[in-house]
Structure formats: C-alpha cells, structure tokens
Amino acid sequence: xxxxxxxxxxxxxxxxxxxxxxxxxxxxxxxxxxxxxxxxxxxxxxxxxxxxxxxxxxxxxxxxxxxxxxxxxxxxxxxxxxxxxxxxxxxxxxxxxxxxxxxxxxxxxxxxxxxxxxxxxxxxxxxxxxxxxxxxxxxxxxxxxxxxxxxxxxxxxxxxxxxxxxxxxxxxxxxxxxxxxxxxxxxxxxxxxxxxxxxxxxxxxxxxxxxxxxxxxxxxxxxxxxxxxxxxxxxxxxxxxxxxxxxxxxxxxxxxxxxxxxxxxxxxxxxxxxxxxxxxxxxxxxx
Amino acid sequence: xxxxxxxxxxxxxxxxxxxxxxxxxxxxxxxxxxxxxxxxxxxxxxxxxxxxxxxxxxxxxxxxxxxxxxxxxxxxxxxxxxxxxxxxxxxxxxxxxxxxxxxxxxxxxxxxxxxxxxxxxxxxxxxxxxxxxxxxxxxxxxxxxxxxxxxxxxxxxxxxxxxxxxxxxxxxxxxxxxxxxxxxxxxxxxxxxxxxxxxxxxxxxxxxxxxxxxxxxxxxxxxxxxxxxxxxxxxxxxxxxxxxxxxxxxxxx
Amino acid sequence: xxxxxxxxxxxxxxxxxxxxxxxxxxxxxxxxxxxxxxxxxxxxxxxxxxxxxxxxxxxxxxxxxxxxxxxxxxxxxxxxxxxxxxxxxxxxxxxxxxxxxxxxxxxxxxxxxxxxxxxxxxxxxxxxxxxxxxxxxxxxxxxxxxxxxxxxxxxxxxxxxxxxxxxxxxxxxxxxxxxxxxxxxxxxxxxxxxxxxxxxxxxxxxxxxxxxxxxxxxxxxxxxxxxxxxxxxxxxxxxxxxxxxxxxxxxxxxxxxxxxxxxxxxxxxxxxxxxxxxxxxxxxxxxxxxxxxxxxxxxxxxxxxxxxxxxxxxxxxxxxxxx
Numbered sequence: 001x002x003x004x005x006x007x008x009x010x011x012x013x014x015x016x017x018x019x020x021x022x023x024x025x026x027x028x029x030x031x032x033x034x035x036x037x038x039x040x041x042x043x044x045x046x047x048x049x050x051x052x053x054x055x056x057x058x059x060x061x062x063x064x065x066x067x068x069x070x071x072x073x074x075x076x077x078x079x080x081x082x083x084x085x086x087x088x089x090x091x092x093x094x095x096x097x098x099x100x101x102x103x104x105x106x107x108x109x110x111x112x113x114x115x116x117x118x119x120x121x122x123x124x125x126x127x128x129x130x131x132x133x134x135x136x137x138x139x140x141x142x143x144x145x146x147x148x149x150x151x152x153x154x155x156x157x158x159x160x161x162x163x164x165x166x167x168x169x170x171x172x173x174x175x176x177x178x179x180x181x182x183x184x185x186x187x188x189x190x191x192x193x194x195x196x197x198x199x200x201x202x203x204x205x206x207x208x209x210x211x212x213x214x215x216x217x218x219x220x221x222x223x224x225x226x227x228x229x230x231x232x233x234x235x236x237x238x239x240x241x242x243x244x245x246x247x248x249x250x251x252x253x254x255x256x257x258x259x260x261x262x263x264x265x266x267x268x269x270x271x272x273x274x275x276x277x278x279x280x281x282x283x284x285x286x287x
Numbered sequence: 288x289x290x291x292x293x294x295x296x297x298x299x300x301x302x303x304x305x306x307x308x309x310x311x312x313x314x315x316x317x318x319x320x321x322x323x324x325x326x327x328x329x330x331x332x333x334x335x336x337x338x339x340x341x342x343x344x345x346x347x348x349x350x351x352x353x354x355x356x357x358x359x360x361x362x363x364x365x366x367x368x369x370x371x372x373x374x375x376x377x378x379x380x381x382x383x384x385x386x387x388x389x390x391x392x393x394x395x396x397x398x399x400x401x402x403x404x405x406x407x408x409x410x411x412x413x414x415x416x417x418x419x420x421x422x423x424x425x426x427x428x429x430x431x432x433x434x435x436x437x438x439x440x441x442x443x444x445x446x447x448x449x450x451x452x453x454x455x456x457x458x459x460x461x462x463x464x465x466x467x468x469x470x471x472x473x474x475x476x477x478x479x480x481x482x483x484x485x486x487x488x489x490x491x492x493x494x495x496x497x498x499x500x501x502x503x504x505x506x507x508x509x510x511x512x513x514x515x516x517x518x519x520x521x522x523x524x525x526x527x528x529x530x531x532x533x534x535x536x537x538x539x540x
Numbered sequence: 541x542x543x544x545x546x547x548x549x550x551x552x553x554x555x556x557x558x559x560x561x562x563x564x565x566x567x568x569x570x571x572x573x574x575x576x577x578x579x580x581x582x583x584x585x586x587x588x589x590x591x592x593x594x595x596x597x598x599x600x601x602x603x604x605x606x607x608x609x610x611x612x613x614x615x616x617x618x619x620x621x622x623x624x625x626x627x628x629x630x631x632x633x634x635x636x637x638x639x640x641x642x643x644x645x646x647x648x649x650x651x652x653x654x655x656x657x658x659x660x661x662x663x664x665x666x667x668x669x670x671x672x673x674x675x676x677x678x679x680x681x682x683x684x685x686x687x688x689x690x691x692x693x694x695x696x697x698x699x700x701x702x703x704x705x706x707x708x709x710x711x712x713x714x715x716x717x718x719x720x721x722x723x724x725x726x727x728x729x730x731x732x733x734x735x736x737x738x739x740x741x742x743x744x745x746x747x748x749x750x751x752x753x754x755x756x757x758x759x760x761x762x763x764x765x766x767x768x769x770x771x772x773x774x775x776x777x778x779x780x781x782x783x784x785x786x787x788x789x790x791x792x793x794x795x796x797x798x799x800x801x802x803x804x805x806x807x808x809x810x811x812x813x814x815x816x817x818x819x820x821x822x823x824x825x826x827x828x829x830x831x832x833x834x835x836x837x838x839x840x841x842x843x844x845x846x847x848x849x850x851x852x853x854x855x856x857x858x859x860x861x862x863x
Contacts, residue, residue, distance in 0.1 A: 094800060262670055
C-alpha cells in the first residue's frame, strides 16, 4: 500500500510540474490554455527524437526538452497568444482547442501515431526495496527532480526580483504596469518557462504516462483538474491538488479498476461543487 | 409619526481584517428622502450591498415592514420592493432599452418566467414601458442595443430599470456619478419627481443634490454612523464639516 | 411617440422574418428534392439540432460548456438500449431518451450555478468524461468499446419502415428538428428567453430586477439537455447503433465549433453552422482524409484570431438583425 502511495506521489509531482505552467498562465493572463498539453507532448517527442535518432543520453535530453519547449512557448506567446488575452473565455477555449488539434494532427503526420518508447538508462531501471516499500528507481528520480524544481520555483517566486514582479502582475496586471513593470516581458518569460516546464514534464513522463499524439487530449483534463482544484493564486495549491489527484488516480485504478478514472472525475466535481474557486485558493482570488 | 419601512439593527460586516460596516443602526421611514453621505471608503456602498442581500452580514439584522429579511435572497428582496441602482452602470449590453425595461416590468408583473407568449404580449407591459421611456427621455434610443448608447443615456436607463421594478424602497447609489454637469439636472428632476410614497435612500457626494433633495441625512464614517439628523442640522454641524475638510476630499464635482 | 410605437417595436422582435419561412421551406423541400442525399442530410439535421440545443445555453444563457456531448450521448444510448431491450417503437424510444436526458440535465444544472467559467468548463467536461468511462466500463450493457450493435427500429407510427435510402429517417429527423426549433423559438422570444440573455449579460443586475437566476439556469439547462438527447436518440435510431464516441470530447468540441461558425444567440446558427461544417468536412476529408483535424484546428485558430463576428455571418446575408 505504501508502494501505491509512493507511486501516487511520483505521479502527483509529475502532474504538478506539467500543470504549473497552466496555473500560472491562467492566474497571470487569465487565459484558459487547453493547448498546454501540446507543449508537454512536444517535450516528450523532442526527448524521443534526440535519444532514438541522435543517441543523446537521457539526462541531457531533459534540459534540452525544457529549452526546446521554452523556445517554442517564447515564439508562440507574442505572435499568437498575446492577441487572445482580452478575448472572452469562449474564444480562448476555441483557440487553444484549435492549437491542440493542429499539434496532434501535425505530430501524427510527422511521426506517426504509435506509442513512442524511451529506453531508460540502466541506472534508472529497477527498484529499491527499503523495508516494505518498493520504490521504483525511475519514480524516485521523478520525485527528486520534481521536488527540486518545486523548491526552485518557490525560491524564484519568493526571493528573486522576477518572482516579485510576477506575483505583482498576477495580483493586478494594470497596477503592475502602472508601476513601470514591463508586463509584456513578464508574460513572455512566464509563458516560456511554463511551457518549458511542461516540456520537461513531458520528457520525464514519457516512460510513465505513455507518449503518443493523443497525449494532450488525454491528459488535458488532469492538468485542468490540478488548476481548478488547486487554484491559481498560490504555488502550493496546485502542488497539493496534483498530489491528491496523483494518489487518488493510482489508488483508484488499483483498488477499483472497473471504475478507472471515474473516481477522479467524480472527486473533482464534488470538490468544485463545494468550493467553486478551488480547494486551496485564497478567498477573493480566482477569476 | 410615519412608519418605519426599512431598518437595520446593529448591522456588522467584517472580512479580511476590515470592518466596512460597523454596528450600523438606521431607519428609513415611509416616503423618506434620506441621504447617506460620508468620505470615500466610509462603507456606503457596502451598506447598500448588505441591504440588498448581495453581501451577507457578519451580525445584526435587517427589517422590512417589521419583517426580518436578513437572510432573504437578493431577488426576493426586489420582489418585496427593495430596489437599487448601481454606482457603475450595470446594464444588459446586448439588449435594447425597451427590452430591458420590458423585462423588468414583466418580472414585476410576475410574468418574468413566462415562456410561451412573446415579451410584451401582455397588454400591461407596453404602457408601463412607454411611460418610463418618455419619463427618462429614452424613446429615441429605445431600439438601440445598450452597448451602443452614450453614457448619459445609460445612466438614465440604469435608474429607469430600477423604477420599472416599482420599488417601495429605492436605494440610489450615486445616481449622477460620471454624468457631466449639463446633464445632471435631468436626473435631479426625475429623482425629485419620484412618487411620495416611495422611500428613497440616496448615496451622494454632490452636496447640491443632497441639500436640494434630502430631508434627513445619515453621515457614515469608517463604517459607523457618525451623525444623523435633518438636513439643515447636518449642513451646519461643525463635526461633519471637519470630517469632510479633514479628509481633504472635495465633493465629487 | 405613442404607445403604439412601443407595442409595435415589441411585436417586431417576435415576428417571423421572411428568411425564417424560407429556411423552413428549404428544409422541407430538401426532403422532396434531394432523395439521393437523404443520409447526408440526416446527419446534418442531427448535428443542427445538437448545435441549436447548445445555443440555448451558450448563446442565450452564456454558459460555456465543453461537455454538451454528455446529453447527446445519453440520449443515444438510452434510445438504443430501449429499442434493443424494451420495444423498438421509435417514438416511444424518443420520448424515453428525451426524458432521461432532461433528468440528467436537471441534475447537472446544479453544477453550473456557481463558479467561474473555468469551473463550469471543468465540470461539464468532467460529466461527459464520467459518462464516457461508465459507458466504457459497463460493457455488458453498452457493448463497451465495440459499441452497441444491432439496434433494429420498428416502423415509424406503425407504418413507415426505416429504409436503406434514409428517406424515412430524414423525414423523422426533420420533424423532430422543426418541432424543437419551434419550441425553442417560443422560448427565446418570451420573457424567459430575454431573462436568459439578461443573466448572460449581467448576472448581478438580473438578480437585482427580481429574476431568479438559479431557477432559470436549471430550466434552460434541462431543456437544452433534452434537445441534445433528442439529437442523440435520432442518431442511434437512424443509424442503428450507438458507440462511445457520442461521449467523446471531440463531439463536444465539434458542436461548439458548429455553433460558432453559424453564429450564437439567434437560434438558427446551429443550422447554418451544421450545413457549412458538414460540407467543409466532406470536402476536406475527400482531399486529405487523415488530417481533417489539422485543418479544423487551423480554421479554429484563424477564426478566433480574425474575430468571430467578422469571418462568417450568414445571418447578415439575409439582412437579419439580432433580436
């Protein structure tokens, strides 16, 4: 059972890294980006291409996936996304659905629709067995990497100037702009970082979650659950929501396989019914 | 002695460490022309939000005609006759003034949920709309979508919509806010022409309007009742003057 | 200005426009004049009904839903299962499917009363996903991933068999579509319909003029669910099977796009959108069968970037103004 908990935590941390960009985009630009999963997918495919075609070692692929998708985000933000910020949510939804369809079809065309496999390096295969917990080495690796990232993010937000600028812009973009902050640049950097993190998550998750062109649509609802349950005003909110989701999903699929993801969806609806602004949002936050 | 139509008893609202409404006990009599004034941030709009049910009080109670309505839902309070206007126009941007008023009138007549007959089919709706449109000089724009109307017309529609609900107690939140000097008289006249049995509570910064219209005044400072009395007494009260001058706030011109 | 003007103005909004008659006539004529295309026309009409039902909650009440397929799907499975397990009469099956979809709509409407746009998106998406999972897992009932096959319908009104050419099917669908359209038309021109627009435009003010926002949302959501359920039932009954894809996200996204193409908030957008969408789909699929999704996505992106109002306004071709 503790193994389940362990797996659930690993899954949850991965979901957090994948979804944190979405949470920040929503909180900062008030933009519902359903295409966020496409960036994750991009990171996964970059990794696969680099490893399988060019023989790049796995560990090196991770930062490359991050940089690659961050660049992609940095490219798309000023050209496409920026025009959509003020538009009604319906338009944003349609726009991002359109992007997802394009990404999915594009990947299908370029690479085909079969699941991609990653050969993990030897030292990440297998498990540690400590007392009665079987901890997969790769899942431990995921927890460590995601944990480090989370701490780093928290540090950036709390201790750096960029972090306080970001927090100010999330709180009130107009006032932030009035204070002389270059809100456009903050948006760009944030979006790029969020996309990069999604890409990194996609790379990390390829082995665990599976990678095929259907990835963005399959996992879109999970990212959205993390954001809507966790809220967009804090970092810990989505983290806790992701952990909750990860554990619930793993446990649910193990104990009640007949119902599968049913449990997760029902849990989400119940939570949103009771607290529509999310489980962890500060009162008065959320849009 | 005229009867009390609307009253609050020790009404308190606290959230997030601030207390925008602090133990407010106030009474509005039938046919009142009562002004609620105070410096910015005194909690006047919060009080209106509490009275209309948009906000729930932390403690205290609200009474209408001797019945407690503290927990009554906002739309039900409207049906009992408490109607408000908003300081910032809250209109239906895609509808036309005629449709907005027809809807409010229909709601008032109890046919707001009718789904079979078209809007305005009931013979009572059109005359009531026509009266309001004429009174508020909206006849020439009655078929234009609200989002295309000039600000002055929108402000008139804001008040007209409230009147369409046949209020017994009308809460006006800065009715001339943002309206240029030249157009204010129009609104003053309409307010002055309100029926005598409608009780009016007016939030205002424009002292001309207050002294021309109100018979009694409550001064709110930092969420609490600072002074109360008839309009002459308040006008001459040195403490009230000090509160305003001390704030350095000129009345909104 | 006299009261007569006001009365006339109010009446004018509800009056039948010439192009409404023309559209209805065109629909009826299409059954007579295009017998060879009955199957395609049937698909278009079903999609149109589905989209019109979405218009009620999206265009009129302003609720953005990513899971409207939930009701379409439940109608489809309900009709299919009813025909298979109880009795094959199409009209009774339709009534049952509509009732079930309406009940589901009423239950789910509670979920969309509070919260932000994102919350509503999530909740509607969640419901559709739950139903998909349920249909998938309860494969002893629904056939799971293989779908529910072998649904044989009895004759319509005891007389008209569903034939291979689809003419009976299309006639059936047309009648249901037109009936629903007429009901919806009554709804949107009534005080109830205008109050929906009011709560879409300004929920706060709607409450402040004495309208009960929550009851109205429940009511319109139920009606929209019932109509979507009818569309789903039509699909199952005229095609003879039901499968998981009726609950798929793709369907919810597609109907959203269809409605947006045709235009929201004037009731007929669903019909125009369905016609354009299906024709585009057939055209583009013939040319590049596998990557329809790509062009669909591109179209969506361009549509939104350019601005929904500017790109396609079939209603302005007919000189109609939004009521």
